[in-house]
Amino acid sequence: MRNNTFQDRRWVIAGIFSVVILIYIIRLFSLQIVETKYKIGAESNALLRKTIYPPRGLIYDRNNTLLVYNRPAYDIAMILREITDLDTLEFCNTLNITKDYFCERMKDIKDRKKNPGFSVYTPQIFMTQLYGDEIANMQQNIYRYPGFYIQNRTLREYTFPYAAHVFGSIGEVSKSDIERDPYYRQGDYSGRDGVEFTYEKHLRGEKGVEILLRDSKGRIRGKYRDGDADEEPVAGKNLTLTIDIQLQKIGEELLNGKIGSIVAIEPQTGEILSMVTNPGYDPSILVGRSRSKNYNELVNDPTKPLLNRATLAQYSPGSTFKPIQALICLQLGGINEHTRFPCNGESSVPIRCSHYHGSPVSLLNAIEQSCNPYFWQAFRATLEKDGYGEKNSSFKENYQAWMDALYSFGFGHKFEDSDLFEHVKGNIPTQNYFNRYFGETGWRALTIRSLSIGQGEVLATPLQLANVMAIIANQGYYITPHLNKNDTMLLKKHVTAVDSSHFPIVTEGMWRVFEYGTGRYYKIPGLDMCGKTGTVQNNFGKDHSLFVGFAPRENPVIAIAVVVENAGFGATWAAPIASLMMEQYILGKIDRHYLFDRISTSILNPDVQKR
């Protein structure tokens, strides 16, 4: 063996080989096991998570009439990098758009200020919310425009042009929505108001995901793991409303040309049968591409069609407050069923009476004839029944009792457990308020006399007034007014502070209103109805016309409150509207066509537009 003197060097060489291999194994360990960024990098490289939107739940009325459903719509998306040889003119013709629009749109998409997520690699929305007929041409020719894709989505569609404020609408989620609920992603849609908002989670369902494989050129190359990792979307659940769409329709027609609202409630259940506000709009105008344009018009309309007056407008109840006043005075012992008070008609002090009736007047007559002096004296008798006491303490105690009783009728606070999108609490003035205003001992029954007839600081929404009628119809309790038919709320009876024994006489008084009083012209023959008109002074022109009531007298099925702003006497406008609503609901149809036509065609406010 010659020339083998360097034999030991084989260990050096073997060492070099081994060290390099060992370094590589360590490097592999750090790349494949220690580092996680490469795994994430691989996912964002190759997996395209495509959201599958579930169909939103349908909405039915209480009689299972379909009200809101979904209609397929389409977005046109494009990946700029994949667009080749685009014949712009032909493309515009296919989509039925002008070349100017096309250029404008392209410019907007590429403008990173307007479209921060712009990238030539990812899908960009070129046009959105197109209907089938608008896109039919495109669907047939899509293969001619590489880089353009059609994406499915659904849009709301409405069977009737009514109840827009009940439904609310759907719009793109905001940044804060996304932060609040991780379910949402940029570009998702959710209910913005109405039941679409309150029942968003019920209606929206669960999004599904389809994981697609995307190659290095951005092309889709099939499903990841053959779809094993995909998640099927879960369809949204349907919603049955308490609304009777026929009643809603009649209500909206009756308020035609007027500003006002109607709330009708089924007393036993608290179910809202109709919730009308006028001016309103056709819910379908806030869908799809025209949404933002129409929304702007609605916002800028001085008659405020977006305001749901049924739950957000607060009015002094005026004379419609008298039945409640009577109940509370009876309960607190200021009066009893036989109490009579004198009335000097026009010359009564401190509050005049505008009606003509005998004196001294009884409770029944006072309700029937809406006698202001009676209720002033009853109110005073209640508050002063123990005298004024040390620093008016006895008086204040009685005021507090009066106020608490009103609270128990749903005044002055929100319905905490309600599913209504937005409602306000109205107002019942507190002791503190008067103490601040007049000083600790500076106010007496006389100071706050306008409260006795529902004027002054007392404010209530039409919803609260209708709810009070439900209380009287129920002889002393209410179920929170609500819109979801399947949420009975029956277990939660809100019992008022007034004993049920006091209700019959007030009911009798209200019955007399329809028999002999201000409502007598609008009595439905053969039906015992109860009600009370109200004519409310306000600072904005003519008096508001109010009416509250329920029917039939025995086993009532509908309690109602109607407000027509600046229309005049309660008996002239609100009463017939309420009467027609009751007729529609109880009898299922309207026989008094002359009355219906007269009311529905009367334009009291020419600014009110039907949209």
Next chain:
Amino acid sequence: MFKRDSVTYSIDWLVLLLYFTLVIMGWFNIYGASYDLDHEGSMFNFDFRAGKQFIWIITAFVIGGVILLLDYRFFNYFAYYIYALTILLLIITIFIAPEIKGSRSWLVMGPISIQPAELAKVSTALVLAKWMSRYNFKMKSPRDFIPLIFFILLPFGLIVLQREIGSALVFSTFLLVLYREGMRGEILLMLSLFIVLFILVLKYSASPIANAEGTWGMVLAMGIVLISQFVYTYFFTRHKKEAWILAGSVTALSLIFIVLNKWFFTVNFDYVAIAITAATTPYWLVVELIKRYKKYLFPAFMTLVAIGFCFTSDQIFNRVLEPHQQIRIKILLNMEEDLMGAGYNVNQSKIAIGSGGFWGKGFLNGTQTKLKYVPEQDTDFIFCTIGEEHGFVGSVFVLILYWLLLMRILAIAERQKEAFHRIYAYGVASLLFFHVMINVGMVLGVMPVIGIPLPFLSYGGSSLWSFTILLFILLRLDASRLERR
């Protein structure tokens, strides 16, 4: 029973087994890498890469079989002729090869194209073995050594002319063979040192020193040179005192200049570092004269060479290397990031491997490779597919196969009676090692992107054939050890 001198009896079955395992793994992974979601071709469909590779594999087996049937003396006798033939082929290739991806290295003959550069590796291993196994060969004799360098540089130069710098660099691996046969180890160390200096100067020449003139690149490089001198003197000579004198004066001088820079005038530390380092040369010459110790001439000389090298390495980088090579090196050194451009390959390859995890995603389940994120994934980047689909376990398994193969070849080399056989075996091991080191290193992002295949695994006839020839010649030579002569 086999006859004692038959090839089947004496062939090294372990190497053969490792060879078959690697080739079959390559075939499966080429199927995996070129597997297209739209066209699920079979592994035998000749329209696809895996099917074609199957043909290459079968033909490679035939070639291997033929080599085993040849007489073992054939390679020894014809080594020069084989070498001359491949050199001729390389020259012809320069002139007649069509330009493919910027290089002229492929000879296209109808449906088959071969790369003579691959064959040149085999023939150079043979010719080196032949030359060094000559009677009375002395590495130190220039008459023996200079032709040896010529044998390596000739194909290297020709392949550079074909603009296949990656393949050309492979020939540097024969230095390991030379080392085994007696070349001074210092040369290898010097080369490593120069690579380190080159990287330091390149990487830090753009990092200026705060509150002074000059860059960290030169200062660090000179620091390395000085430390090497210290280590050499301290550990490899008996002159520990002289080593300490060097360290002390260098530290003192450096401190003086730091102080000067801080309170008196701005110092250019590039020149300070060079001056101090250059000053060590006369120091060592004096020490050599006083101590009559002859081992300082070489380090003193190399110090001057190193200074010159560092001084010009920027120029070398910018002048000699082409822009795409410059950027690959800069990306490797983290000096630039260009994930969509030149850094794309390596970044995607790291993503593919990194996403494999411990067990991998499973055969044909890799997303990065299937979806063509990694370019050249069935040829130069085949290791990505293994990393992604078979994970850490699979990758380490392949590396261990290579390691076993290399160790086995070294063992075979050392059991040869004939120097020709041994030297050739070292050539084989060095070639295989260099390919694995560069290829896997590039895929793992620790080596610059140099387009050379992974032995036995990468797709391609030329590379599989030439590695098969390389290995089977060794197997044939080894099988002869038991033959009666």
